Amino acid sequence: MTQDEIDKVATFAASRGKLMSLAYRMLGSRAEAEDVVQDAWLKWHLADASTVLTPAAWLTTLTVRLAIDRLRHLRMERQSRAAGWLPEPWLDGIAPSAEEEALRASAMSYGLLLLLERLTPDERAAFVLHEAFDCDYADIAQTIGKSVANCRQIVHRAKTRLQRAGDGRRAGGKPEPTVDPSAHARVVERLRAAIEAQDRAQLLCLFAEDAVVLGDAEEVDAGAAIASARWVDQVSSSVHTAEAVTINGRAGVALLSPEGEITGLLDVVGVRDGRIVRLGVVSSAGSLRAVNAAWGARAVMRLLRRIGRAEPVMC
Template identity: 35%
Template sequence: MEKKNFWADRFEAERGRLRAVALRMLGSQSEAEDAVQEAWLRLERTGGGDIDNLGGWLTTVVGRICLDMLRARARRREDPIDGEGGEDRHAYAGAAADEQAALADSVGLALLVVLERLAPAERLAFVLHDMFDVPFEEIGRIVDRSPAAARQLASRARRRVQGLPDTLSADYERRRNVVAAFLAASRDGDFSGLLAVLDPDVVFHADADAVRLGSLAEIHGADAVATNFKGKATAARLALIDGRPGLAVILGGELRIVVRMEVEGDHIVAIESIADPARIAGFEMEYL
């Protein structure tokens, strides 16, 4: 009992900050409370014994819970700010007057409306980094990306929040052109063309589902990656995956594989092939 009270007291000390994180992520008071409560339940289940940094651990857990909730909301096409029906129609409308004022001051309805336009991963990266100073290394673990990719998510979200151009930016066009060149070279069996856009130390990874479909699990180096992709990608098409250029592989009329690419300069430094249906369902996809 004393141990449980110890963790309960430490959790209560973090509750206000966790609720603020969840509120900015979700824009809904009730959903924020649900996310924080779920974090407490997960802490209870772990017993807390192996947690060295409770604040960081709880922030990560709340972030993942909110990300799942945002992705589920996107799949249901819900809008918690101006959507139809339910308590989310106006997130703060049912709160007490003092809570309404606090929510408007700390979040701002205008900001919530803008945040609703971001992809879930962008929203998480922007909120955690720009509002709560969470390191990109930790954000990357939450969204299953590298720290550099997490930084790019936050940067893109920041431009959108500030009303600056995004998809027409020179950076976007450069990345899109690199991925398009890779796709064309792969389809044409152009080995030299593939080498031209691959970093010499490029790394390819495939998840377990992609391996079951015939992919190699891991490949290192430009020569090996180019050999693997030469003459392939006939079923692939360019796509925006969480706002970043990549490839979508359509088989039998269905999206079966998502290929994410990290581009630095004019070269691809990392490629990830994802065939796990649950992960694919969580991506924001736009075909180009």
């Protein structure tokens, strides 16, 4: 490997965490984000680095444009599905990777990722760059190929659309009140404990009368009280165990099969007066593939085998 190639690898490695986080925010899918970042690497590998004045900005611009193109394609695909589609949750690790550190630094809640699905690709790119990565309008304009004035308008329009969408989540058009993280965590732990105990009565008590359950699989319904009751009946009879996890920087619940594979991820998106008003349920095999590859039982067993083969450490 030549020195230029080594420098290229080092430059890309230094930006990869940010690029991965940016692509994930744009696409709502870790697998799709990895594909976009891989495409960015291939284009960077083939580029003449001597003509690039600021590699980090070049890579950011390339990744955003690749993500915009990919998002336009995915939107048609997602809208054609019989079942719903939800963003793939990002589980935080015990020893965070560069991607996880970048994700935390540009944190957006899972609930906000749901709302971002309402934006156009250009609106989503401008909003994510401005709000999550603190980019100024001049940088955003250069990245997405719009004028500064246009980008300012795009971000303003995106904020207005998100505010209206968020306000509409509660009957009467009133926004859900902001919930303290510790209060949110207590509700999530009560949910986990009730699922673990298969306590149907306690599960039903956790949901508000106007609760909505959003799912990415056909068996999960969206609706009010009857939908949450139907979901409660399903989960209380089919889940082997429930574990506390951190999803996009916030407390959540992982549902596990008897074999230790993750069969569902629950994110309590909305809480009011200590009860759940909006729950996101990710349970499709496709959405959980990346999660199980990193955290499922088979992934844990592979890690244990690697540890078992390692040389003992002398203390």
